[in-house]
Amino acid sequence: MAKAAQQLLDEYRCFDALREAERRQADAYARGIRADWRSRRVPRLTAQRRVVRLRNRAGRAVPYQIKGPSMAWSGPYRLRDGQTHEVRYMATIRFWDGTRFVVRSVTPGYEYTFRSETAGRTLQMKRTPPRSSQQAK
Numbered sequence: 001m002a003k004a005a006q007q008l009l010d011e012y013r014c015f016d017a018l019r020e021a022e023r024r025q026a027d028a029y030a031r032g033i034r035a036d037w038r039s040r041r042v043p044r045l046t047a048q049r050r051v052v053r054l055r056n057r058a059g060r061a062v063p064y065q066i067k068g069p070s071m072a073w074s075g076p077y078r079l080r081d082g083q084t085h086e087v088r089y090m091a092t093i094r095f096w097d098g099t100r101f102v103v104r105s106v107t108p109g110y111e112y113t114f115r116s117e118t119a120g121r122t123l124q125m126k127r128t129p130p131r132s133s134q135q136a137k
Helices: 002-041 131-136
Strands: 052-056 062-067 074-079 084-087 091-096 101-106 111-117 122-128
Touching (some): 074 084, 091 122
Antiparallel strands (some): 052 084, 062 074, 062 091, 091 101, 111 122
């Protein structure tokens, strides 16, 4: 009985050694395939995410709140004169124009500028086109 058990264990060890050698060979093959795929077939990623740029040219600090997709209002944030804030997602901006709250949607790829109107009492937000189309003109 002991001899049969020992023979069985020896056979299992041989199968384990064979299985380990096959696993190492399969891993080496898979590594080679992955390396070849990465070096020749996957192009380098050159895409850049477009941003929403908020710029303050109002001559005073502008408090605002921002809300992204499926998010609650965050802030208020304070954008000082001459500063910019960049957001990497489509959002909604809420700010006080001097008489009421204004809610505007902003789109990535555009720049939105806060400016004062009527002797600095009211505030407006203007959209300018993306920089790539400005350079093309």
